[in-house]
Every structure is written in structure tokens, then in C-alpha cells.
Amino acid sequence: MLDIYPILCRAGTMDNYSYLLVDKESLDAAIVDPSETAPIVAECEKHHIKPKYIFNTHHHFDHTDSNLDIKNLFQAKVVANKADSHRISGFDIAVQDGDDFWLGKSQAKIMDVSAHTQGHILWYFPQDKALFTGDTLFNLCVGGLFEGSVEEMFEALAKIKSLPDDTSFYPGHEYTMHGAYNALRLMPDSKDLHKYIQKAQQKLALGLPVAPVTLGEEKCCNPYLMAENLQKLKHFL
Ligand code: FE
Numbered sequence: 001m002l003d004i005y006p007i008l009c010r011a012g013t014m015d016n017y018s019y020l021l022v023d024k025e026s027l028d029a030a031i032v033d034p035s036e037t038a039p040i041v042a043e044c045e046k047h048h049i050k051p052k053y054i055f056n057t058h059h060h061f062d063h064t065d066s067n068l069d070i071k072n073l074f075q076a077k078v079v080a081n082k083a084d085s086h087r088i089s090g091f092d093i094a095v096q097d098g099d100d101f102w103l104g105k106s107q108a109k110i111m112d113v114s115a116h117t118q119g120h121i122l123w124y125f126p127q128d129k130a131l132f133t134g135d136t137l138f139n140l141c142v143g144g145l146f147e148g149s150v151e152e153m154f155e156a157l158a159k160i161k162s163l164p165d166d167t168s169f170y171p172g173h174e175y176t177m178h179g180a181y182n183a184l185r186l187m188p189d190s191k192d193l194h195k196y197i198q199k200a201q202q203k204l205a206l207g208l209p210v211a212p213v214t215l216g217e218e219k220c221c222n223p224y225l226m227a228e229n230l231q232k233l234k235h236f237l
């Protein structure tokens, strides 16, 4: 089982989240999407942890910029999609759709969700009911289509929707209020949405991330996840 610590990076500009994952049994640790070195090193020091791995979701700079720093500081290995081996800095270990990767005794399943970028992967820990969604799924919104089609995003969201409702998801950015603005425009009368936003605002006011939210909650409020067909998703995007 994992301990999961969100690390806000690029605060006030891009509001990225990197995450420190620690397998409780082995104390093996990983950083998901190292975005900014100083806050990540501070979080590792706070827990007296040297990460063994870097897990990337996709190649964009705001998710990989500190790969080399973290790799050099901690002798960590970079684990990423084989398809991105040529464009992820410090690439060491290839994974691909359907693979299992073990962080100590914690099992991750790799899911390819090419849409935001080709080769974007999710890191899914079924026993922990935890899903790291990078720039594919955010709170109340989804990532832009930089290298993919609406069809591919529809497929990616279908894969996410097929996971159990009690799965918690951990996005690559704090974009909740941006998502809320847009979701309210699309579904102004949704009681679930108003409740979701109220809860999110309370967390943000305390300086906490809105994540984790369960997929069950997200499915009732995120218009993109709720789009039941391609036409609807096209209309929203
Ligand atoms: Fe991105």
C-alpha cells in the first residue's frame, strides 16, 4: 500500500502537482511527473525519503523538467512510456499499455490514453484505488488535445470510466476552478456540481489540493466524463 503526498509545483503560474509515492512496506518511493526541483526535494527531505523512481505520464516540459535533477540527486530511474523514449529526458525504463510495474509491494498498471499527447499514460494502482491522470483528467475538466483527436479523448475517458467508482484520482494540475467555471456554464442547474464546487473551494481556502476526488464523484460533475457519446464530447471540447 502507498502513502501519497501531493507537491504543488510552479505555484501561481501553472499550478502543477507532482506526487511523492511511498510504498509503506518496502519504503521504496517514486516521484510522479517532477515539475520543479525545490519543492520536491523539500518534500523528500521532510519524509527522509530518497525516491528510487520517477514515473512520467507524458513528455510535456511541465511534467518532466526536473527529471534530470531528481535523477542525479537521488540516483532515481526514469520510468515512462516506450513510445516517448526519444523525448523524455533521462529515460531509463520502458513501460507500455497493459504492463505492471511494482513500486516495492505496490502494483501499478500502465494504461495508454493517447489524446492530450500521443503516448500519454495513466499510472493506476488497483489495490490502492489510486489513479494518476497527468493532463488527461483534471477536476471538472480534461486536458487539451495537443496531439490527439476527440475520438481518442472519448476512448481515453471511456477507459477511465471503466475503473471502479471508489478509485481516487490525482491530476497533474490544480485546475479545479477553471474547470468549475466551464462546467457551470454547461450544467448551471446541477446540484451535484454546486456541492462539488463548494467542497473544492473549502479545500482551496485551506491551501489544500482539491485532489483526491473519487471517479464516482467526478462522473456526476465533470461534463466531459458525462458526455455519453462522441457528438456530445465534440460539442463540449
Ligand atoms: Fe501536458
Ligand code: ZN
Binding pocket: 060, 062, 063, 135, 172, 173
Ligand atoms: Zn501539464
